[in-house]
Amino acid sequence: MLPVLYSFRRCPYAMRSRYALAELNVYVYLREVVLKSKPPELLLLGGRSTVPQLIDLDGARYPESLDIIFWALARAGDKQKADELWPADSQKRHRIMSWVTYNDHFFKYWLDRYKYADRHPERSEAYYRGRGAVFLSRLEKRLENRVFIAGEARSLADIAIFPFIRQFAAVNPKWFDLSEYTNVKRWLAYFVNSDRFISVVMAKHPAWHAGQENTLYPAT
Template sequence: MMPILYSYRRCPYAMRARMALHYAGIVVEHREISLREKPQSMLKVSPKGTVPVLCLHDRIIDQSIDIIHWALQQNDPYDWMQADPMFARGWMEKNDGPFKKILDQYKYPNRFPELDQREVLHQARVVMLDPLEAVLQNHSYIMGSKTTWVDIAIFPFIRQFSMVNIEQFSALPLPATQAWLTEQLESKLFQAVMVKYPTWTDSIK
């Protein structure tokens, strides 16, 4: 049975899962969902209703980091898993925790009218962007001299942040981060997983 992946093209969580699966050479049945009309088949196997959801013959994996790790356990040709677990955990807690909250505040200012957007940008720099820049000033990638799963897991969120206000992001003193982001954006891997699929519905056979 071919694995089924419920995904949404622009979702950063789904994006990083797709990148890991493609890198590992795992072929899936891609089901592109509509966020407004989520298919019942997805909600049945994962009631939380968020993507990505990977359906295997023996289990359901509905957390993107778990999908990444599962994919790399199947095949990891360039040793993406060779990342210090303690440092990797620290970056993921920072990215998926406080930075994701700040990203939402930055991307959807109308939802947070009480917040000063200059302060939101400042917090983004303090929490994530400046620490990332400091690391990338000394190394080509987050964990050192080579790409690891941590780069792939964080990249979609930095991409999303940069796209909120491209001119503002480009003007920030983050040359190493911007170069790292550009490399990821121009990679064959990223281009491969951003192919557009028609919306899948349960009526499709």
Template sequence: MIEVYSWPTPNGHKVHIMLEECRLPYRVIPVDIGAGDQFDPKFLSISPNNKIPAIIDPQGPDGRPMSLFESGAILLYLAGKTGQFLPTDTRGRYEVLQWLMFQMGGVGPMLGQAHHFRIYAPEKIEYAIDRYTNEAQRLYGVIDKRLAQSKYIAGDAYSIADMAIFPWLRSWKNQGVELADYGHLKGWFDELAARPAVKRAVEVLADHRRPLVDDKARENLFGGTQYKRH
């Protein structure tokens, strides 16, 4: 059984979705990022960047336990382990990989900054709010244009690229976006949200979720604790 060290965030849900879609048995170990669980030495031993999610697969590719951090790497690992949601042909594989990298390098970081400056920052900085809200809207436009041409993000088949992007768009209101303005994206979003595996995945640790705006959470996520050497 795969051990998943996680929290109900977009990056956590990416991996929850893949595990549910593949019907892999897994056990979730909550890592309360507001309380500072990400700095526990045991967690750092498998996720040295102190970020969730991370996994331990007791049956790694050589039959020995294997740990992994970084959600994109975990999605690729699980796709390789199960032979699902990542094409085997070279062209199809790279179609998926380019959109997975688009999420890892653009959607996640930029929408994360939009969340930070619009919601979590202790002072409202108009330049930063405008900068990242505009970038969020631009990225939604890129996705909408793509989905005007393609059933799914990377082509005709549902893939890990869809799983990676979808959870980040669930907080569209917090990003200063109106989902109805992106018709092709909204159709895709509603279809994915209705998938049974996705419904199960986004409920993982949902009862643990709370606003991360108290002083302790701010310190652990954005303050000096985050920048100490652990």
């Protein structure tokens, strides 16, 4: 038996959780959810039915992607890797979390409007892109003399943020390719072109239904 992860392949929150699980080699049974027809087993849990959502063996429930990442960090066999992603230094932790908070509570807002500009006709797509690009500019500056957000090593900040930048870039890939965000492009490419991302995190799984054979994640 393993904990269960309800996930949706294209969801950036689920992506960051899956990336952390894969990076830390923490195993779960993955249940791919179709958001328009969520499985009754997820709905019957009551309350939040967003994905990602992790149900531990003792029934404890983690309905937030960041909590799933912290859950995985606490269970990682490779403590050095866990320390690298979430360094003990409190100042570093604070900095990492402030980047993640900015992403989740500011950038995401503009990303949604940029992505679905037709649903928000009060402003133009270019306007929403400009508001979102404020974050890209900050990131660009941060990555000027650092490989990753917290320095030379990957941290929780990179893992938690790159799926959202990937979405932003994908709204208009031509615009992103031609943009001046050279460091952001290099940083994003590192994650999205990695074998781990392509063949593990983004591997396709059929929608889960009860009785189906368990899908081990990360796949070995």
